Amino acid sequence: MLASSRKTRNRKICSRKRRVIDYLRISITDRCNFRCLYCMPPEGIGFKAHEEILSYEEIDRFAKVAAWLGISRVRVTGGEPLVRRGCPELMKRLAMIPGIKDLSLTTNGALLEGYADELKKAGVSRVNISLDSLQAGRFSQITRGASLAPVLAGLEKTLQLGFSPVKVNAVMTEGIEQELHDFVALAQEWPVHVRFIEFMPIGNRIRGIRKFIPREKILDRLHGFGNLRPVGSPPGGGPARYFRYAGAQGTIGFISSVSDHFCHDCNRLRLTADGKLRNCLFSSAEVDVRPYINRDPGELAGVIIDSMNSKKFDRRQEKPASERLMSQIGG
Ligand code: SAM
Ligand code: SF4
Numbered sequence: 001m002l003a004s005s006r007k008t009r010n011r012k013i014c015s016r017k018r019r020v021i022d023y024l025r026i027s028i029t030d031r032c033n034f035r036c037l038y039c040m041p042p043e044g045i046g047f048k049a050h051e052e053i054l055s056y057e058e059i060d061r062f063a064k065v066a067a068w069l070g071i072s073r074v075r076v077t078g079g080e081p082l083v084r085r086g087c088p089e090l091m092k093r094l095a096m097i098p099g100i101k102d103l104s105l106t107t108n109g110a111l112l113e114g115y116a117d118e119l120k121k122a123g124v125s126r127v128n129i130s131l132d133s134l135q136a137g138r139f140s141q142i143t144r145g146a147s148l149a150p151v152l153a154g155l156e157k158t159l160q161l162g163f164s165p166v167k168v169n170a171v172m173t174e175g176i177e178q179e180l181h182d183f184v185a186l187a188q189e190w191p192v193h194v195r196f197i198e199f200m201p202i203g204n205r206i207r208g209i210r211k212f213i214p215r216e217k218i219l220d221r222l223h224g225f226g227n228l229r230p231v232g233s234p235p236g237g238g239p240a241r242y243f244r245y246a247g248a249q250g251t252i253g254f255i256s257s258v259s260d261h262f263c264h265d266c267n268r269l270r271l272t273a274d275g276k277l278r279n280c281l282f283s284s285a286e287v288d289v290r291p292y293i294n295r296d297p298g299e300l301a302g303v304i305i306d307s308m309n310s311k312k313f314d315r316r317q318e319k320p321a322s323e324r325l326m327s328q329i330g331g
Helices: 055-066 085-093 114-124 136-142 150-162 175-190 216-221 295-307
Strands: 025-026 075-076 102-107 125-131 166-171 194-196 228-231 240-243 251-255 268-271 275-280
Touching: 025 055, 025 085, 055 075, 055 085, 055 268, 055 295, 075 085, 075 150, 075 194, 075 295, 085 102, 085 114, 114 125, 125 150, 136 268, 150 166, 175 240, 175 251, 216 251, 268 295, 275 295
Parallel strands: 025 075, 025 268, 075 102, 102 125, 125 166, 166 194, 194 251
Antiparallel strands: 228 240, 240 251, 268 275
């Protein structure tokens, strides 16, 4: 299929220093049914028109070329992916692409209970659920009005259906210290991997977060709940560091993008819902790949490799420069 591209002789995507890139995050919509404090401004954002968003056919074509180049893990995200009609259908198409061995979804969980069965049948093996609070009031405050109960029902359903691993992502915002006991109980009693995420100042319109909470502060407190030992990551571990309490079914992890840069082993590419390929969350650089998706796959492969080769190894000195909000990139 890609014989026309001179650059694709070596099918593994590597940067110049031979870092293997095998992970692609695909955002399928910029729309969302929540308005989380750390992700969106209170007034919301202007969503893209339908015709500006890649069709499932286009996403499928992009993913086939990426898989041909060595992408073996794909995570579908958003905005909220489950608000886009036909999401399980897309997952089924992606699961059938040769070379894609691991297909996962990141969701806020609000619609998950209703879709979990279909997603499982479609070939999704793992789910990450964003759940910043286990208290209804605080949850509603962080999401600007959403209900906790449907998210918990979605979480329970994924466990019943045997998705594995199931990860819960909690961005560390003010008040999380008072909830640590409940998150610890979740990871002890259920096979759930709770990951505390440092707030990243992405996009210049975020005003809801007054205080940055570093990993060390929460980790110190977690040691007070028992013997917490470092452990290896569950499948698809990514940049998180994991710990386990003795006898616990699940783990506690940290994604500390701010305290602990992991640029050197970042292995991911991101495709936004409107067809822009990004090689770094901290940068505003992006390539419009839609025209290539609709032309020659060989040319598209060349563009993907070029984007990869311009990926930096260390952005520690730089401030996040993305103009897009997290919901417009996909997290
Ligand atoms: N709507 C889905 C969800 O919330 O899981 C998927 C998209 S959301 C942008 C993906 C992830 O990005 C979520 O886990 C969310 O908590 C995280 N996220 C969003 N804004 C963030 C920020 N400013 N700092 C750190 N994580 C953020
Ligand atoms: Fe929506 Fe996810 Fe952003 Fe919350 S974090 S506003 S659920 S896209």
